Amino acid sequence: MTNRRVSKPVYVGDVKVGGDAPITVQSMTKTDTRDVAATVAQIKGLEELGCDIIRSAVPDMEAAKALGAIKRQINIPLIADIHFHYQLALEALNQGIDCLRLNPGNIRDPERVKEVVLAAKERDVPIRIGVNFGSLPPVGGIGQTRGFSRLFDMVNRLPKAGHAAEGEYSIVDHMVATALWEISLLEELDFDLIKISLKAFDVPTTVEAYERLAKMVPYPLHLGITEAGTVQSGSIRTAVGLGHLLYQGIGDTIRVSLSGDSKEEVTAGYDILKSLNLREKGVTLVACPSCGRADIDVVKLANEVDALVKSLDTTIKVAVMGCEVNGPGESKDADIGIAGGNGRAIIFRKGVKTKVVPEAEMLTALMAEIQAIMAEQEAEGTTASAS
Amino acid sequence: MTNRRVSKPVYVGDVKVGGDAPITVQSMTKTDTRDVAATVAQIKGLEELGCDIIRSAVPDMEAAKALGAIKRQINIPLIADIHFHYQLALEALNQGIDCLRLNPGNIRDPERVKEVVLAAKERDVPIRIGVNFGSLPPVGGIGQTRGFSRLFDMVNRLPKAGHAAEGEYSIVDHMVATALWEISLLEELDFDLIKISLKAFDVPTTVEAYERLAKMVPYPLHLGITEAGTVQSGSIRTAVGLGHLLYQGIGDTIRVSLSGDSKEEVTAGYDILKSLNLREKGVTLVACPSCGRADIDVVKLANEVDALVKSLDTTIKVAVMGCEVNGPGESKDADIGIAGGNGRAIIFRKGVKTKVVPEAEMLTALMAEIQAIMAEQEAEGTTASAS
Numbered sequence: 001m002t003n004r005r006v007s008k009p010v011y012v013g014d015v016k017v018g019g020d021a022p023i024t025v026q027s028m029t030k031t032d033t034r035d036v037a038a039t040v041a042q043i044k045g046l047e048e049l050g051c052d053i054i055r056s057a058v059p060d061m062e063a064a065k066a067l068g069a070i071k072r073q074i075n076i077p078l079i080a081d082i083h084f085h086y087q088l089a090l091e092a093l094n095q096g097i098d099c100l101r102l103n104p105g106n107i108r109d110p111e112r113v114k115e116v117v118l119a120a121k122e123r124d125v126p127i128r129i130g131v132n133f134g135s136l137p138p139v140g141g142i143g144q145t146r147g148f149s150r151l152f153d154m155v156n157r158l159p160k161a162g163h164a165a166e167g168e169y170s171i172v173d174h175m176v177a178t179a180l181w182e183i184s185l186l187e188e189l190d191f192d193l194i195k196i197s198l199k200a201f202d203v204p205t206t207v208e209a210y211e212r213l214a215k216m217v218p219y220p221l222h223l224g225i226t227e228a229g230t231v232q233s234g235s236i237r238t239a240v241g242l243g244h245l246l247y248q249g250i251g252d253t254i255r256v257s258l259s260g261d262s263k264e265e266v267t268a269g270y271d272i273l274k275s276l277n278l279r280e281k282g283v284t285l286v287a288c289p290s291c292g293r294a295d296i297d298v299v300k301l302a303n304e305v306d307a308l309v310k311s312l313d314t315t316i317k318v319a320v321m322g323c324e325v326n327g328p329g330e331s332k333d334a335d336i337g338i339a340g341g342n343g344r345a346i347i348f349r350k351g352v353k354t355k356v357v358p359e360a361e362m363l364t365a366l367m368a369e370i371q372a373i374m375a376e377q378e379a380e381g382t383t384a385s386a387s
Numbered sequence: 388m389t390n391r392r393v394s395k396p397v398y399v400g401d402v403k404v405g406g407d408a409p410i411t412v413q414s415m416t417k418t419d420t421r422d423v424a425a426t427v428a429q430i431k432g433l434e435e436l437g438c439d440i441i442r443s444a445v446p447d448m449e450a451a452k453a454l455g456a457i458k459r460q461i462n463i464p465l466i467a468d469i470h471f472h473y474q475l476a477l478e479a480l481n482q483g484i485d486c487l488r489l490n491p492g493n494i495r496d497p498e499r500v501k502e503v504v505l506a507a508k509e510r511d512v513p514i515r516i517g518v519n520f521g522s523l524p525p526v527g528g529i530g531q532t533r534g535f536s537r538l539f540d541m542v543n544r545l546p547k548a549g550h551a552a553e554g555e556y557s558i559v560d561h562m563v564a565t566a567l568w569e570i571s572l573l574e575e576l577d578f579d580l581i582k583i584s585l586k587a588f589d590v591p592t593t594v595e596a597y598e599r600l601a602k603m604v605p606y607p608l609h610l611g612i613t614e615a616g617t618v619q620s621g622s623i624r625t626a627v628g629l630g631h632l633l634y635q636g637i638g639d640t641i642r643v644s645l646s647g648d649s650k651e652e653v654t655a656g657y658d659i660l661k662s663l664n665l666r667e668k669g670v671t672l673v674a675c676p677s678c679g680r681a682d683i684d685v686v687k688l689a690n691e692v693d694a695l696v697k698s699l700d701t702t703i704k705v706a707v708m709g710c711e712v713n714g715p716g717e718s719k720d721a722d723i724g725i726a727g728g729n730g731r732a733i734i735f736r737k738g739v740k741t742k743v744v745p746e747a748e749m750l751t752a753l754m755a756e757i758q759a760i761m762a763e764q765e766a767e768g769t770t771a772s773a774s
Binding site: 001031033057134135204207229230232239240260271272285288302306330331 | 388415416417418419420421426443444445446450468470519520521522588589590591594613614615616617618619620621622623624626627628629630631634644645646647648652654655658659661662663664671672673674675676677678679680681685686689690693706707708713716717718719720
């Protein structure tokens with residue numbers, strides 16, 4: 001893996017984003033933000049799963065005014081997601097939120113942009129500029145207004161990708177130029193508490209946009225694939241895109257956008273980071289997919305173990321294997337493992353057999369061994385928890 | 388994305404793997420291979436989902452003898468997965484299988500290796516060498532036997548990674564050297580119908596091994612992450628690893644190993660390839676994750692649409708959005724979309740509104756529009772199906 005890109009960190013509440021800080025996992029509430037109790041309850045559930053930062057949409061003034069009450073009842077930083085309306089941004093800041101997600105270019109009037117930015121600056125509240133494929137400002141022939149004509153200049157000054165003719169620009173050019181333009185609106189107000197995202201549904205488009213911007217600005221990058229889909233296909237699409245960027249050292253905080261429970265977003269976020277050893281969180285399950293060689297139902301066993309270990313406060317690696325002969329060797333890097341067959345199961349630690357139990361007792365025996373490891377770790381003070 | 392690595396293709400039955408062939412999706416049966424009826428039924432279910440190639444484990448002679456009967460009842464190529472036993476490999480070839488997955492180094496006796504390889508060569512049946520982190524042959528001080536001493540030489544001749552001292556080798560060195568050694572055992576018998584895999588549970592280990600071998604040999608690569616886990620976390624882990632390789636043009640055929648139904652493996656395989664526009668398969672769903680701005684239950688709607696479009700034989704892109712104002716623009720590259728709010732829903736094509744319907748009718752109206760698009764495509768002869 002490539003060394004991590006060094007970004008200029010910002011603080012979202014007490015959570016550092018960028019620099020050498022752990023890559024954080026974000027999610028967004030799906031409740032009506034005006035319903036304080038429902039929103040707080042949802043956030044509490046996400047906190048338990050290790051969600052580092054939460055964001056809530058602020059569609060109107062009633063939602064903006066609810067933010068303070070929400071913030072007082074939760075333990076993680078709160079980001080207000082605002083489109084267009086500078087009054088909502090000012091009210092969100094008044095309510096004590098920890099970060100704004102706001103595209104200054106959408107506010108249009110330079111005086112209003114200034115008002116919001118100065119209010120954020122006064123409170124040391126960062127702003128995440130969220131460029132999205134689907135809502136890019138116009139470039140090209142239009143460009144009448146002050147901001148947009150500068151965007152037009154910017155997109156035309158960008159180094160051209162190989163396929164683009166003179167005067168042409170790709171969607172990636174457009175996204176990158178929009179980000180640079182939005183950034184310039186903040187920088188000229190001497191504001192640099194900036195995070196940036198550049199999301200599209202298309203993975204290569206998203207990846208290319210982040211790769212290009214990563215070399216051009218010092219700010220932390222918030223990674224995501226927009227409208228990625230339902231839990232299973234959306235997680236895969238996001239894992240491919242974010243995984244490729246993270247492998248190259250690009251990315252400081254992530255959100256997996258799923259049409260599903262926000263809890264799935266947090267779990268998927270950690271699964272992506274865990275697969276690249278960038279964060280530890282809970283048990284990591286190594287599980288044999290089963291085949292015609294297995295003589296126990298290893299898929300069933302793996303899913304039973306998964307359900308039992310999900311909530312354990314330990315970061316050990318547990319293996320569930322279908323084959324007594326190859327299982328221990330094939331999962332020799334697991335802290336603890338089980339391999340079954342012929343009515344019995346062997347339990348092994350780091351590939352070495354420690355116990356043989358009847359098949360009927362294997363789940364109980366495995367859980368007892370896991371508890372024993374956790375007790376050993378606690379005694380040694382090595383219990384690790386990433387949340 | 389990087390241009391695809393050019394590999395020397397092989398044919399698994401009538402399916403081309405490598406070269407300019409589409410990247411294929413494989414799975415493995417989880418039935419007892421000796422149970423022909425159950426195995427055939429499972430394979431038929433996978434064929435329907437677009438599985439390109441299927442593999443079955445062959446633990447004993449009875450399983451080997453069942454392969455012919457299985458093969459005669461299915462429509463996709465069959466690979467026999469064999470460990471150690473050369474007699475099983477010979478019988479599998481007799482039964483007419485389309486490819487062997489076999490590590491020649493495990494057979495040990497050079498005469499027996501020769502017998503298997505000549506039998507495969509006679510029938511133009513390729514061999515996939517499957518190197519796995521968990522079952523690497525010994526290197527180093529041992530190295531007595533002919534094959535292993537050569538492996539020892541090979542691992543020591545490999546260019547060292549930066550962190551390795553003289554005489555030391557990493558797990559990646561060990562995997563790559565093992566693959567080179569296994570390849571040499573086939574090449575010296577003048578056999579080159581070779582595919583290779585280099586699987587580990589750890590993503591950076593797997594990626595590094597494939598990246599190195601990809602530059603050293605001309606053979607097609609079968610990508611996978613071994614024992615990746617249950618459906619959700621295993622899919623994410625595999626998507627991160629395989630996605631990063633595929634983005635770099637590495638990989639000719641893939642298998643997602645999941646502790647779950649094999650159907651999940653095929654679906655996940657396609658989801659990975661679709662996210663990089665490497666294969667088309669079925670409807671692609673763009674779906675808003677919902678937030679405090681949505682005034683319909685967009686998560687529920689997205690999942691309902693997902694269930695309804697899953698089996699459609701079309702590769703159109705369908706968007707389900709929570710917001711009437713931003714929805715059509717944000718998913719303007721979707722062929723068809725729906726965005727609801729305030730008791731009604733709008734239906735749009737390529738970002739342009741075509742219809743407004745009451746909320747109660749939105750699902751029916753969307754499906755009618757999708758059927759209309761499919762009929763248009765059929766009339767134009769543009770229906771695409773990837774399986």
